Amino acid sequence: MTNTKISTKVFISGSISLKTLRKDDIAALEQIIEDNSAILIGDAYGVDRAVQQILAERGYQSVIVYFSGANPRNNIGNWQTRQIPNPDNLTGKSRYQLKDKAMAADCDSGIMFWDGYSKGTKQNMDCLDTLGKPYIVNKPNTSVSVSLPPKMRLKQALKEAGIENPATVTKLTISSGTLIGRDFGYIRGKMGKILQKLDVENTELDKFDFSVAGCTALISIAIPASLTGIYIGAFLGCDNLIDVTVHPDNPDYSSDNGVLFNKDKTKLAYYPMGRKGDYVIPCSVKTVGTKAFSDCAGLTSVTIPHSVTKIGDNAFYGCTGLTSVSYKGTVLKDTPEKIAEAIDQYSIELAKVHNSEVSNKPAISDNFENRGMSKDEEDYLGWLLNTSTTSYKYINIS
Secondary structure, three states, rough: OOOOOOOOOEEEOOOOOOOOOOOHHHHHOOOOHHHOEEEEEOOOOOOHHHHHHHHHHHHOOOOOEEEEOOOOOOOOOOOOOOOOOOOOOOOHHHHHHHHHHHHHHOEEEEEEOOOOOOHHOOOOOHHHHOOOOOOOOOOOEEEEEEEEEOOOOOHHHHOOOOOOHHHHHEEEEEOOOOOOOHHHHHHHHHHHOOOOOOEOOOOOOOOOOOOOOOOOOOEEEEOOOOOOOOHHHHHOOOOOOOOOEEEOOOOEEEEEOOOOEEEOOOOOEEEOOOEEEEEEOOOOOEOOOOOOOOOOEEEEEEEEEEOOOOEEOOOOOOOOOOEEEEEOOOOOOOOOOHHHHHHHOOOOOOOOOOOOHHOOOOOOOOHHHOOOHHHHHHHHHHHHHHHOOOOOOOOOOO
């Protein structure tokens, strides 16, 4: 629920990733001051500290700082405080949520300075919704396009484009120029928790420089023709990434429906971590690359076509939501030991039976009879079941 009316007690919440406030955020805060509303604020870093700093500079006194530890982490204006009891000795985020729930209960309305990603701020909005209290959401939504003339770095280009705080940029297009490792370091360090779309499709860059690892808010990225090698860890930690596109002139890479392949789509190189649900590997694919599906916790089902003859190391590492694998065609041309190890070690769950006793594993004939499999396929899959330490209910063969 959102509303433009602010009442007597205002709960201010926001994301830790936002270290400073935008002009629009400051204007909203100054309106609250002008209305002489009581401000309920937490003691965290990020938005809490940034708001406290402005209130202290303005000399505003109608402030209550809520905290759930032994002492407030931040109370810049030495305002009145309210310590929230922690009878269950909660720790970490659970402890800090106690103060948020208390402010939501005590306030008449709220204002959320949200980065569009922070789960804590989203939980506060949900809490206010449940309580039927109005709130405003101030969310960065800055789209900027810059070019990089020779010797100009991204930091300077953004400043010249009028971007005072890179942590407010949600969509960045670099229309031309050469990117180096320092530029990607700046993106990761200053924008990684807020940037949702990155387009570098028309730039020059080297595989040794390219990495968006840790850009946790990133949803989509467009990569250029000049990028002819991508390291496995380049997308590490991009939990929300669902779409990778490639310039059509790239000699080594291509994309299909947001998934990264080699040029002729015979190798699936990278499946974005933020994608959810089922996936059918295209019939052109012969190889599933090393760590191709790594940490895709939202992947629930994968269909492997008969064309696939090799699955790389750790291809399905951390796929904790995977409950069904469909394999079309002949046995993979790799050692059963390697595939079984991948299943055991990297949490590929094929409709796991919760009772882990080996004796409860279904007979091979119960699972695979009348499926039209060859004897080799039946022996191979039966071997997987009988040698794996995990009990499985079935593997869907189609």
